[in-house]
Amino acid sequence: MNKNLWLKIKESISSVLPISVVVLILHLTIAPLPLGTLILFAVGTPLLILGMGLFTLGADLSMMMMGERVGAQLTKSRRLTFLICIAFIMGVMITIAEPDLQVLAQQVPSVPNMTLILAVAFGVGVFLVLALLRILFQVSLSLMLVGLYLAVFAIAAFTSPDFLAVAFDSGGVTTGPITVPFILALGLGVAAVRGDAGSHDDSFGLISLCSIGPVLTVLILGMFFNAEGGAASSSAPAAVENAGDIFRLFAESLPHYAKEVLIALLPIVLFFLVFQLAALHLPKIQMIKISVGLVYTYIGLVLFLTGVNVGFMPVGNLLGAKISQLSYNWVIIPIAMLIGFFVVAAEPAVHVLNKQVEEVTGGAISRNSMMAALSIGIACSLGLAMVRVMTGVSIWYFLLGGYAIALGLSFVVPKIFTAIAFDSGGVASGPMTATFLLPFAMGACEALGGNMLRDAFGIVAMVAMTPLVTIQSLGAVFKLKTILAAPIAMADEELEIIEL
Template sequence: MTALREFYGMVWHAFRNLLPIILVVGFFQFVVMREVPEGWLTMTLGLGVVVLGVALFLQGLELGIFPVGKNLSNEFARRGSLILLMAFGFCLGFAAVIAEPALIAVAGQAEVISEGRVNGLVLRALVATSVGAVTALGIVRIVLGHSLHWYMIVGYVLVVAVTFFAPEEIVGLAYDSGGVTTNIVTVPLIAALGIGLATSIRGRNALIHGFGLVALAVMVPMISVQLYGIAVYTFGDPGAAAATGGAVIAPEDSAPAEPEAGSLLRGMGADLLGMVRDVLPIIVVVLVFQYLVIRKRIAHLHRAMVGFVLVIVGLYAFVLGLKLGLFPIGQSMAAQLIARDGVALVYLFAFAIGFATTMAEPALIAIGEQAEDAARGRLRGSVIRMLVALGVAIGITIGVHRIISGDSIHYYIMGGYAVVILLTWLAPRFIVPLAFDLGGVTTSEVTVPLVTALGIGLASAIEGRNVLVDGFGLIAFASIFPIITVMLYAIVADLVVRARGVQES
């Protein structure tokens, strides 16, 4: 009975995350446009499958991966070995990202839209390697007690510099790839590792040193993917078709797995094997470090094994639900709004989707509560959520305007991060790690596919737009502007406190 109650709680949790999207889409569909979309029954089924998949996935994490991972982190912290910590951080970052559902979706779309020039499996491996390397670097930063703001200033100067030279076909994809690395698997694992280390080392502050690993995990893939794009579009063969990596979710592919050799079961089995391949790295990392490094048996082994199985089945259901529900909804809404010549409605829809989904984002709620505790009264979790949701809504709206206007993403991104770099220099030091981490947790497991489909749908529906050039990038805007709103709030709050101090003296 306890297990059933826990699973019911996970289902309700997943449904609650999806509910804001349902309300916004329902309002625009039935109140604004007053029409029933084609294939609404399939879309509804897809949404239900997404809820079930996320619930199974989260239940599996709670039963298997999280307890084992937390135990490993604590064990390495007690041993005090920097090499072991760096190795574990690299492997954990790599394994968590290679299995990230949103990255699988974005990489699959990029491969299909680029007609094989961008290899989905290579893209995922590159992003995962970047996150693993930067997680190891972030561990060194925590151990040495370095301030994060210099890392971010130098890093984003490099991001902007590489953007200047990168081909326009890769820029939006690169920033989206950075944005989706911090999601349903990565944020809890990496954030817990950073905060746990900071609290276990004497002289470290949980707010200043514990946060920041997520921010680094967002930044470095932006650089590496753009460098990959420069190489691919400079030296690659335009006609080469790459082998598909993982579960490819094409924009037009809104049906479940195609039967192989006339068998539906075989087709579904092949997709499930693909999911096993996607989750296997993180399971291997956990088992290797558990049995070969610390040489201890896993507590409650049968419970952990059930958790691993639920992760795989839940991930498969999640991807299937995306094909049936969220991608078709995003594309359908984009096409309908553009067909009505209602540009203002498109902006309103983008703003509402951004704000509603972010306010319900569980990772944001968790980090807001952790920040409130660590800040000891200087920050309020509810205020942080409002600021981040406002930033996401503004960012997605500006990103939609870029697609509609046909402007180059280079100038928007470079301008946005120029502002971020300036604010990083001016903001109070305690807010910088948190602000960058908040920019990385704004894109949830249901928001990313919907926002990605919205961008691709708009680019497909507007004449003269290139889907690969114009369709990607909305996730990047959703990551930039929360950083700006949070740091602006901290700067203003700091000025107010100083002004009050001057008046009282």
């Protein structure tokens, strides 16, 4: 087996194993699962592991290189109109094809699927342009985020409460495993051409800005559509009675996700090929490497989505329902926090971001510190989400407080931590959130008789919000250590001079 692939698979095993153990312990103790559902989970887990390993290797070989080359070429052209047009088209095309967005659109009642998808895609296209212009013109990310989120909350005040959670969720699902590696690398490519001292700090932040566009457009849709005309579709699992049912579910799902991933990857590949023929002219050896990486990416994502949708989604739904029906159902809050702590490690795009952060910062921000900050943030978000499901408290209170703290921190921590934090919020809310955590919340909400749109939806928004605080807190600690270390370093230098 390819040495790099084996290393990626070992990383995947260490990421997926903890959440699998948690599910097994819950099954053996307080939330026994049907045998068929448990077998689906057992079959889906190895698919998840192999898929994540192939995807992360493929992203390294193809998506990252493609994004960096395109970003650098767009900047070198020195034609602002060209950059704006290409960035907008690219943002719209990638978003329309994002599988997670298709899933969300099917869950929202009273709004035609394509209307929601096009609105979200338009928002991503516009904000991808703004994100690239910010890098070129060195605009402060903190000031942009404050202004844009003030606009978001101002518009939210005039929008139907049922659309609030869905709007913030849409910002998370659009930054999926296909778009994240490409957009991250695009920012690095644009910043690299700029080449000044602050270019590394500005290379992050694209994901954070691209996540705001969909929130704004869906909030505006909420002014014109009435969500009370329908109910969110249930995520209850399909009945599984024998081995034939299990085989049938996987056999039907594999070609479905193969088609979805092909549709999602195709716009990026075609776009890159046009760029290659018109401007890049990369050597044959690099194109072969990119092609191999795309094959790995495709196969990996197909296996991952099949495993997580067929194997993990029904388990999430049943666990949420069973735990919420216990006489001591408050225990769902710490259990959700435990699940959240481990489940973020199973998000493919998280590994791409952590690797990129470690490389760009020269190891100053390590993968392990990033993962720890993300895990703590997601654990907090799941705990708060379960409080909402059990009490019906409006998501308004959590979002206003969370974003106020995050935006306040952005003015006191190093710039790069702010950009990475707001990027990580979008990255952490990927397929595992949509297909395990959201069904978990929906199962609990349905069992408790809550409002699905107001109480269960919003979990993606919570997952996207809390890392903004935890990673910037990591930045505050980093800054404090730097300040405290400075006098010691100066004293050492003075001592060396005296000794000389």
